[in-house]
Amino acid sequence: MIKELEYYAARDLKEALKLAEQYGSRKRFLSGGTDVTVRLKEGLVKEDVIVDLSHVAELRFVREESGIVHVGACATHADLSASPILQQHGCALALAASRVGGPQIRNMGTVGGNVANASPAGDTIPALIVLDAVVSIASHKGIREVPIIDFFTGPGRSVLAAEELVTELHFPATGSGELTGFGKLGARQAMTISTANVAFYFRIGDNHRIVEARIAFGSVAPTVVRAHKTEQMFCQLPPVLSWDAIRGAAQMAWKEVAPIDDLRATAVYRKEAVVGLLAEAAYEALASCWHER
Amino acid sequence: MDDIHFEQIARVDAQGKACGTTAYMSDLSFPGMLYAWFVRSKYPHALVKSVDISKAMALDGVVTVLTAADVTGFNGFGIVNPDMPVICGDKVRYMGDTVALVAATTERIAEQAAALVEVEYEVLPVVDDPIEALKPDAPKVHDKGNVCLHTLITKGDVEQGLREADVVIEHEYRTPRQAHTALETESGVAVPEADGSLSMYAGSQYAFRDQLQLARILGINPRMIRVYSNPVGGGFGGKDELTIQGGIALLAMKTGKPVKVVLSREESLVSGWKRHPFIVRTRTGFKSDGTMLANDVTCYEDKGAYSSLGGPILNLALEHASSLYRVPNTRHEGWAVFTNNGICGAFRGFGVPQVLFALESNMDEAAEKLGLDPVTIRRKNVLYQGEVSPIGHTLRTGVSMDLVLDAVEKSDLWQHREEYKKTDKPWLRRGVALSLAPQGAGLGVGIPDYGGAYIDLDRDGNFTLRIGLVEYGQGTHTGFTQMAAGLLHVDPSRVRIVAGQTEGSVDAGPATASRSMYTASNAIAAAFHDLGVKVAGALDAKYHTGADAVCEAKDGGMTTPAGFRTYEELAQEFSQESPLRGEGYFVWPTADREIPGAAGLPHWIYSFAAQAALVEVNTLTGETHLLKVATALDTGRTVNLQQVEGQIDGGVAQGEGFALFEDTLIAKGQVRTKNLSTYIIPTVQDVPEHEYIILENPEGTSALGVRGIGEVVMVPVIPAVALAIHDATGVWVRQLPATPERVYRLLHPDVQ
Amino acid sequence: MKRLPLAGMNVKIKLFQDYKQYHDTPEYELELPAGTTAGEIVRQLGIKGPELAYLILILKGKRVYEEYVLQDGDELLFAAPIGGG
Numbered sequence A: 001m002i003k004e005l006e007y008y009a010a011r012d013l014k015e016a017l018k019l020a021e022q023y024g025s026r027k028r029f030l031s032g033g034t035d036v037t038v039r040l041k042e043g044l045v046k047e048d049v050i051v052d053l054s055h056v057a058e059l060r061f062v063r064e065e066s067g068i069v070h071v072g073a074c075a076t077h078a079d080l081s082a083s084p085i086l087q088q089h090g091c092a093l094a095l096a097a098s099r100v101g102g103p104q105i106r107n108m109g110t111v112g113g114n115v116a117n118a119s120p121a122g123d124t125i126p127a128l129i130v131l132d133a134v135v136s137i138a139s140h141k142g143i144r145e146v147p148i149i150d151f152f153t154g155p156g157r158s159v160l161a162a163e164e165l166v167t168e169l170h171f172p173a174t175g176s177g178e179l180t181g182f183g184k185l186g187a188r189q190a191m192t193i194s195t196a197n198v199a200f201y202f203r204i205g206d207n208h209r210i211v212e213a214r215i216a217f218g219s220v221a222p223t224v225v226r227a228h229k230t231e232q233m234f235c236q237l238p239p240v241l242s243w244d245a246i247r248g249a250a251q252m253a254w255k256e257v258a259p260i261d262d263l264r265a266t267a268v269y270r271k272e273a274v275v276g277l278l279a280e281a282a283y284e285a286l287a288s289c290w291h292e293r
Numbered sequence B: 001m002d003d004i005h006f007e008q009i010a011r012v013d014a015q016g017k018a019c020g021t022t023a024y025m026s027d028l029s030f031p032g033m034l035y036a037w038f039v040r041s042k043y044p045h046a047l048v049k050s051v052d053i054s055k056a057m058a059l060d061g062v063v064t065v066l067t068a069a070d071v072t073g074f075n076g077f078g079i080v081n082p083d084m085p086v087i088c089g090d091k092v093r094y095m096g097d098t099v100a101l102v103a104a105t106t107e108r109i110a111e112q113a114a115a116l117v118e119v120e121y122e123v124l125p126v127v128d129d130p131i132e133a134l135k136p137d138a139p140k141v142h143d144k145g146n147v148c149l150h151t152l153i154t155k156g157d158v159e160q161g162l163r164e165a166d167v168v169i170e171h172e173y174r175t176p177r178q179a180h181t182a183l184e185t186e187s188g189v190a191v192p193e194a195d196g197s198l199s200m201y202a203g204s205q206y207a208f209r210d211q212l213q214l215a216r217i218l219g220i221n222p223r224m225i226r227v228y229s230n231p232v233g234g235g236f237g238g239k240d241e242l243t244i245q246g247g248i249a250l251l252a253m254k255t256g257k258p259v260k261v262v263l264s265r266e267e268s269l270v271s272g273w274k275r276h277p278f279i280v281r282t283r284t285g286f287k288s289d290g291t292m293l294a295n296d297v298t299c300y301e302d303k304g305a306y307s308s309l310g311g312p313i314l315n316l317a318l319e320h321a322s323s324l325y326r327v328p329n330t331r332h333e334g335w336a337v338f339t340n341n342g343i344c345g346a347f348r349g350f351g352v353p354q355v356l357f358a359l360e361s362n363m364d365e366a367a368e369k370l371g372l373d374p375v376t377i378r379r380k381n382v383l384y385q386g387e388v389s390p391i392g393h394t395l396r397t398g399v400s401m402d403l404v405l406d407a408v409e410k411s412d413l414w415q416h417r418e419e420y421k422k423t424d425k426p427w428l429r430r431g432v433a434l435s436l437a438p439q440g441a442g443l444g445v446g447i448p449d450y451g452g453a454y455i456d457l458d459r460d461g462n463f464t465l466r467i468g469l470v471e472y473g474q475g476t477h478t479g480f481t482q483m484a485a486g487l488l489h490v491d492p493s494r495v496r497i498v499a500g501q502t503e504g505s506v507d508a509g510p511a512t513a514s515r516s517m518y519t520a521s522n523a524i525a526a527a528f529h530d531l532g533v534k535v536a537g538a539l540d541a542k543y544h545t546g547a548d549a550v551c552e553a554k555d556g557g558m559t560t561p562a563g564f565r566t567y568e569e570l571a572q573e574f575s576q577e578s579p580l581r582g583e584g585y586f587v588w589p590t591a592d593r594e595i596p597g598a599a600g601l602p603h604w605i606y607s608f609a610a611q612a613a614l615v616e617v618n619t620l621t622g623e624t625h626l627l628k629v630a631t632a633l634d635t636g637r638t639v640n641l642q643q644v645e646g647q648i649d650g651g652v653a654q655g656e657g658f659a660l661f662e663d664t665l666i667a668k669g670q671v672r673t674k675n676l677s678t679y680i681i682p683t684v685q686d687v688p689e690h691e692y693i694i695l696e697n698p699e700g701t702s703a704l705g706v707r708g709i710g711e712v713v714m715v716p717v718i719p720a721v722a723l724a725i726h727d728a729t730g731v732w733v734r735q736l737p738a739t740p741e742r743v744y745r746l747l748h749p750d751v752q
Numbered sequence C: 001m002k003r004l005p006l007a008g009m010n011v012k013i014k015l016f017q018d019y020k021q022y023h024d025t026p027e028y029e030l031e032l033p034a035g036t037t038a039g040e041i042v043r044q045l046g047i048k049g050p051e052l053a054y055l056i057l058i059l060k061g062k063r064v065y066e067e068y069v070l071q072d073g074d075e076l077l078f079a080a081p082i083g084g085g
């Protein structure tokens, strides 16, 4: 049963911040509502005021300025998937967004909601992590910037204070010599919460080797996690397209994730599957610049 | 009647459904209507010590709260045994059991009141495994014990046959608790009328049986109950049995007000009917040339808490446990066993998918061991008309096992399977496999299986076809319209249908068991014939043209002894006060005797399909994608090709769900997959490409040659998917659904 | 208008499922006076309670009700609608 709520639709950011200040922890933001409405129905929303951000047009954008990609919190997954800017300068994020839910969910759900929701299974999160994104957080007091890796404090928990909201995410635009990608494992092809997901960023040096790697896994720990040891393994790979070698490097991921058993899968299977998921996605990406010997 | 032309029209209900204007029973509202809430059990197995409704009654807006003592008639329902209480008085047996019923002015108040009903329980141990439940010291779900039905059918000497076999394949198979997930959940409105009667508006598969079950519950004459059950927003067997009707009927009679309920998806998944999970133990013996010698099958059917159709489902499974293959020695044994695992009932396929998954898997394994190909081994064993079935009856009607097998062998998918199996990704493997199935149609021996129809010539010269059989999405009403229009020689737009209501339509039996099109073909043909007799009679009465004159349909009218008359002319002359009515009745042919010890067996008419499936398995994750399915189906005669293909598309998706995704997980009696984010059904992204091969071998006992096809189209695809996984990877799948983790673990048995 | 036979008529009764318990044999013939209704047979057999509520009477594929006046040569089926699929 959905309880009775007060509902405010903010017209602009200023009004949203004012409402946030006024209602503090009594309020819950709603952006696309694809998470909030489900929680409401399940009786899991303790707040009794809804502040709707979906009309705040100034928070819905994807743009690139002086080598930095800015993504507004209210940009939808459909916006992200179709964005030529992201396809060029942040491919992993576009790919991740294109794998969220189905068309209806992508039309409503936003990247800000995905991040603020702080689910370990949120699909855009690993992509944002490997892109080294920074979260811009605003309140009536001003703006602060938090690297996304420091944003999450546990499943469903983040550093956001009651009067704060996410305004945008920004990250350095990727360019030539940089590969990013995303892989997702779910119970079916669409409309599925990730059993595990992975995003990666590889910078290819002049010697064709990977000189910098960032890899993040979702749904395999209380928050999305970076896999530093696995990243090192990829940096040691010879620049040759070898399935066995790539798979071997990915194998390290087994040790870096700490999943649990749940309805979707067992912990052991998740560990096994993330290895494959990474190997597969990395192989496909590296095939664009490496060749078999 | 080969000369009858079926015009390939679009679905007669397409526009209303596509535009959202079709009113389902759950869309109806009535003045002064109240809302019902079913107070469900807190435990999967418990004694009910007391029910205190005082707090709930005191809530503003609550009109009444009923407990078991308020059931005016017999407190039980069930198509075969009425062992499911409408309101539990002394015991609950699953999480969906009803302990009280609330009616209130709003749905919200009704829900709040439900939370205020105080029930004192004495918790009992849960029994959640059918094999455990058979043990003498297992907790008893019903006083009489946990065996709902035990059936044993034998032929020849199975042990001798297995001894003589060159290869014996012995395995245990497990199948899922599939949910129907009809778009429209269990819902309806009960309306008390001024004369003390009741009108029930609730989508269901058989209004005329609902009427009797409701009469039994209310303790009133069935004719004081009118049931309207058409159209239905999806059934698949889940609305064959009563669902919410008993509860809202009691509330409406008590309050004197219309009472409505629409179950939430969560409540539907917890309380609603499901497909019975089976454990199938098999030993199948073959000679080295692939000839089957013996098949020993033991099925354990997880019945859940109440009987419903679990007995007939077990028996249909046993009828099909050796398919229609030539097996001289068989032993088919089955146990339908009560547990606290929800409730199970009718579901498209009715036990056949469960057993054929096992048999067809054994078939391919034997072929592999013997170095035969899957087509050869099956062709060697398929039965023909006139031969004796594995359960001992002679097959008198058409048997198309060989024909569908030949057709699927010639499919593009099977012919070019090696090309289809190519993939350039090192971690992907593709496989192709095939399977075939008969599916007994109709209700079987010993159960009157009948159907009637009226064709009314209305005042304006158009027609109303009155028939009980409902449209729940199958496309049958389009087929009925075309059959009537074809016989009458009129455009299909001139025929309208009144169906699924106890007043205004005619009892034609349940819309189940692949029987609608076949039954209707004969009932409509009989009604058409009778209309000709009526026209002749009317003409004779007026013009003395002779009582035995023959009237034949032609070009929008009839040739009569008084010359050609258009239907408009006939209507003008004879249908102004009341329509000229053709009445037709049909009784299904059945076997002349029952298989000893197996109520309802054998069936007399079968449907046939063969399907080949192409899957792609990701060996890194176990994910399996069904890419393409070729279906060879014998329709007898195709009335509407689009509807046949629609049935194939839907059947394949539902079979795919069974094979790869769907299972209602229940732990200690508690449902864990309570909504469609955890109960996984295929999306449009998951369903395969289709290749359709339609055969038309007219069924001789249908006036128009048609066979039912609604169930069989989902059956062979299930083993075909499991066997294609084997073809792709070398592992045998013995438990469905083949989820990514399950497949991964088969591929990597070392993973703990 | 069909003329009713003046003398008795022969009717065949077929009992299915649980209704078999109401007679020694599941099939039998009756000689009845003209004008006998189906309901009178139901009462003769003593079918009561929930079983009465769930009873259907079928004549050549047609549902008939208790007030139906039996005709010579009728074959009346007593059954419950227990089939499914």
Ligand SMILES: Cc1cc2nc3c(=O)[nH]c(=O)nc-3n(C[C@H](O)[C@H](O)[C@H](O)COP(=O)(O)OP(=O)(O)OC[C@H]3O[C@@H](n4cnc5c(N)ncnc54)[C@H](O)[C@@H]3O)c2cc1C
Residues within 6 Å of the ligand: A028, A029, A030, A031, A032, A033, A034, A035, A036, A037, A038, A053, A073, A074, A099, A100, A101, A102, A105, A108, A109, A110, A111, A112, A113, A114, A115, A116, A117, A121, A122, A123, A124, A160, A164, A165, A166, A167, A191, A192, A193, A194
């Ligand atoms: C059927 C279905 C399928 C789904 N599939 C996926 C999937 O495949 N992958 C996936 O990752 N997710 C999935 N989701 C979850 C959800 O759609 C996503 O997390 C989505 O991005 C949430 O965005 P939203 O705008 O709808 O958030 P909302 O529901 O509006 O909000 C989510 C949370 O974030 C807060 N919030 C929203 N915006 C802000 C902001 N700007 N600042 C601060 N807090 C804010 C809200 O208060 C709330 O707590 C699915 C959901 C459904 C219902």
